[in-house]
Amino acid sequence: MKKSILIFYFLLLYAMLEMFWWGTVMIQLQPQRMAMVMGEGAVFLFLLGVGAYFIHDSIKREDKLKEQQQNFLMSVTHELKSPLAAIKLSIETIIKRDLDKEQQAKLLRNSLKDIERLDDLVENMLLATKIESKTYSFPKEEFDFSDLVTKITDRLQVHSCGYEQNIKTNIEEGITILGDKFALSSVVTNLVENAVKYSGPCAEVAVELCQNGGKPVLTVSDKGPGIPDDEKMLIFDKFYRVGAENVRKSKGTGLGLFIVKEVLQNHDADISVKDNTPQGAIFEVTFN
Incomplete structure (x- = not known):
């Protein structure tokens, strides 16, 4: 974002300096047109300022969205890894150790809860995608x-x-x-x-x-x-x-x-x- 903002403000500064330079030259050549040059210059500055504000805001929002998406990917990775690691550990424990039925059942119940967490996460992602793309009809x-x-x-x-x-x-x-x-x-x-x-x-x-x-x-x-x-x-x-x-x-x-x-x-x-x-x-x- 910093690079984009710097380039944007450099171009904005360049445009303003060019406008002042051309305005100065015009007034020197035709002093009677000073009022017109200043009026048009003020309108140009106003429009340039409004455009600069919206462009700056757009760049910031896009950067924020990109940051949120990156955080989302990291969060999803973490959300997936935690239950998967727990399920893997439970299954390895059942395979490698001589456990009684009650201990095995406890580990399997915990694994089932982790699978349900994964299922909820996947359902959330699918539903959010369908809602945003307006492909979900909400059957009632x-x-x-x-x-x-x-x-x-x-x-x-x-x-x-x-x-x-x-x-x-x-x-x-x-x-x-x-x-x-x-x-x-x-x-x-x-x-x-x-x-x-x-x-x-x-x-x-x-x-x-x-x-x-x-x-x-x-x-x-x-x-x-x-x-x-x-x-x-x-x-x-x-x-x-x-x-x-x-x-x-x-x-x-x-x-x-x-x-x-x-x-x-x-x-x-x-x-x-x-x-x-x-x-x-x-x-x-x-x-x-």
């Missing part, structure tokens, strides 16, 4: 949303904190909606996974589904670091992630909330982000 059907949320929270449940479950649920039964079951399952999965990811170890995540004024409302609350006010709307942009890339510890691709926003827009649903108390964030989805 009436289905039990309560059952869907229950199954997803059960699958994402963390049992590594003693006897305490990481995800606390309060799901009203029998809530049905008309929508794309596959796409909405991605919405729920991304919201709950984000809440678990950004919360501290064994911190409680709350998932609630209820009817409010006849409208289904899904709420996912975490006790993580929270989201600054100036970033609450930016988090739904593609590849955007909270905080500086070089100090960020949490994993992710920056696609999850982009998919959430796009899917909910196609379901005439609203999502809001609020601060949790004493810390964390609350994502509230309302289906109209």
